[in-house]
Amino acid sequence: MDLVLRNAIVDAAAPTAVDVGVADGRIVQLGHGLAEAAREIDVEGRLVVPGFVETHIHLDKACILHRCKPERGTLDEAIAQARDAKAKFTADDVFERGSRALEKAILQGTTRLRTHVEVDPGIGLRGFEGIKRLADAYRWAVDIEICVFPQEGLTNFAGTEDLMRAALSQGATVVGAAPYTDTNPRAQIDRVFEIAREFDVDIDMHLDLGDSPDQMDVEYVCDLTERYRYGGRVAIGHVTKLSMIPPERFEPIAKRLADAGVAVTVLPATDLYLMGRGQRHSVIRGVLPAHQLTRRGVNCSLSTNNVLNPFTPFGDCSLVRIANLYANICHVGTREEMRECLAMVTDRSAQLMRLQDYGVAVGKLGDLVVLDCTSSDQAIAELATPLYGFKRGRMTFSRAPGELHRPSKSTT
């Protein structure tokens, strides 16, 4: 075998340490006393996860905060400032900034990632080209899936759809949307479903991002998902409006999402930053309580979204931190709910992206991340540090646990 991790906790439900063996990029054995391997690490009872899965990040517009001047912190301002910055993007620039964000993500234990990439006549395919190069250059550490979408509107911006189609012909594997920036949101949703069906790709939309629950499109997306038998292939992100409705309205929508097979991605860092800007007190947070949806049969993920730009002036690309942030905002407190938060950046995210080879099990990819904790609830509650990462069995990063330097007895 190429790699054996000894004494690893791999299953939250069965906290007994086992050895994990990897050969030729895949997990080939789980058990006790595995034979020697080329590389062996005793992880001493620490939690091992199959890497974090980022379902929703924007690598093409990451790390542009120094080029922008957010003042109001609103969605409209963020879109306008990103649009101005985007006009000057080159493929090299996208690659360089994307690398910075991506290397942070790798060091935080992310092994799979879906990046949403903007195409329109303003940027053309320059962002897409930069991200494609990024995906090739970092394949040693992370698998990148490209979701192409119209940030500036689709039906109102001639030429955008042609560019989306071009990107889908040249390597994008998911089609996205941002209907709230379109002059005709429902028409954009219709077009995106048509494009998805034509190219036979999954859908991942920005949806219902706003400060009030008016004019929600979530049920319309559920209708189309059912009509076109696209259940399990549609995700919607943000859905902040769904956090602003009373239980009697929330319950039927949760059921619609579960029945239709529409997954939901919550993006707490961005939603916290952009929502409630019109209020002076008792400010709404706009973060959808995803764990209340998973309880009702909806698959959900938590993700980073934006990194150091006018949409989110923060970002270390740590999904443990995002899950912990979510847990704080959404009143998560029990061990079971903490475990669910970890699942929403690992197993549930993998399910959203329909990753067949993800998991710590024989036959799955040898993607493994060792966290400095012993249980999944502790990972979230205590923001466990990733100590080692492996992609297809090869080490991609490492860091030493923090160490106290106590004074010697004579000086105490």
Ligand SMILES: [Zn+2]
């Ligand atoms: Zn987004």
